[in-house]
Amino acid sequence: MTRVMVVDDHPMWRQGVARDLAEAGYEVVATTGEGGQAVRIAPASRPDVVVLDLQLPDISGVEVIRGLLATLPGVRVLMLSASGEEQSVLDAVKAGATGYLVKSASPEEFLEAVRRTADGDAVFTPGLAGLVLGEYRRLAKGGGGPADDEAAPRLTERETEVLRLVAKGLSYKQIAARLTLSHRTVQNHVQNTLGKLQLHNRVELTRYAIERGLDSPD
Numbered sequence: 001m002t003r004v005m006v007v008d009d010h011p012m013w014r015q016g017v018a019r020d021l022a023e024a025g026y027e028v029v030a031t032t033g034e035g036g037q038a039v040r041i042a043p044a045s046r047p048d049v050v051v052l053d054l055q056l057p058d059i060s061g062v063e064v065i066r067g068l069l070a071t072l073p074g075v076r077v078l079m080l081s082a083s084g085e086e087q088s089v090l091d092a093v094k095a096g097a098t099g100y101l102v103k104s105a106s107p108e109e110f111l112e113a114v115r116r117t118a119d120g121d122a123v124f125t126p127g128l129a130g131l132v133l134g135e136y137r138r139l140a141k142g143g144g145g146p147a148d149d150e151a152a153p154r155l156t157e158r159e160t161e162v163l164r165l166v167a168k169g170l171s172y173k174q175i176a177a178r179l180t181l182s183h184r185t186v187q188n189h190v191q192n193t194l195g196k197l198q199l200h201n202r203v204e205l206t207r208y209a210i211e212r213g214l215d216s217p218d
Contacts, residue, residue: 001027002118005047007064008080009033009057013103017051017080017110024111035059039067047075049118052097054081054088065095073200078117080110089124098201099123120187121171122202155193160214162189166202167209 004026008014011033018028030045032038035056042050050068054061065077076098081088089100101113102125113123155163165175176186190202199205 001025002049002114003027003029003045003047004114005029005038005042005045005050006031007033007035007038007050007056007061008053009055010053020107020111021051021114024114026114033057035061035064035067038064039071042068042075043071046072049114050075050077051080051114052077054079054083054092062091062095065092065097069096069200076117076120076201078113078123080105093203096200096203098203101125116171119172119183120190120202122206155196159189159193159196162186163193163205163209164214166190166206167214169206 004021006014006018006021006028008017008031014031014033018031021028029047030038030041032041033056036058038050038052052061052064056064061079061081068075068077077096079089079092079097079100080103081092081100082103092100098120099113099117099122101110101123105113105125116123161179162175165178170178172183172186172190175181176183179186190205194200194202194205197205197208199208
């Protein structure tokens with residue numbers, strides 16, 4: 001059972017999200033309205049996914065992401081925010097958020113986003129994925145990527161093939177269909193690649209791939 005923590009300073013919203021998750025079969029291990037408390041209790045609660053609001057009364061969602069990843073490197077963070085502003089999205093993703101969903105999403109869209117986040121997919125409200133990929137491409141063109149790849153770990157041909165499709169923004173399901181593989185096999189290739197490259201999530205992996213030009217046409 002996937003373990004989820006909900007962090008939102010609006011009690012009714014927080015309780016509603018927790019109820020929807022529990023009814024969908026998720027284990028809600030903690031809820032809180034304060035970012036600082038979320039960071040403190042996360043190591044004991046050990047959530048797989050944190051559903052996190054951007055605007056909190058004590059510290060920002062971006063600070064919470066950094067604090068969570070410092071103590072739970074494998075945790076996946078799904079931002080659930082009223083703000084769809086470009087800078088908010090980019091700040092959250094650069095801090096390590098796995099995905100970003102605006103609060104206008106339907107309950108079905110939200111639960112699907114949590115499921116995909118738990119699976120390791122980078123999930124974004126329609127239109128925001130292109131923004132994130134575009135930013136990574138801009139950084140890569142500006143020389144943000146590493147200058148020397150000689151020391152980079154060696155990936156298998158299949159891992160490189162999967163990585164190329166990740167860089168193009170395809171979901172695990174789409175990659176599986178494109179390569180005639182099972183969803184689980186694609187996940188395993190991504191996890192192996194993350195381990196080899198010492199990266200934490202698919203968002204970091206996407207940036208790594210784009211910096212190396214793997215999103216370019218074949």
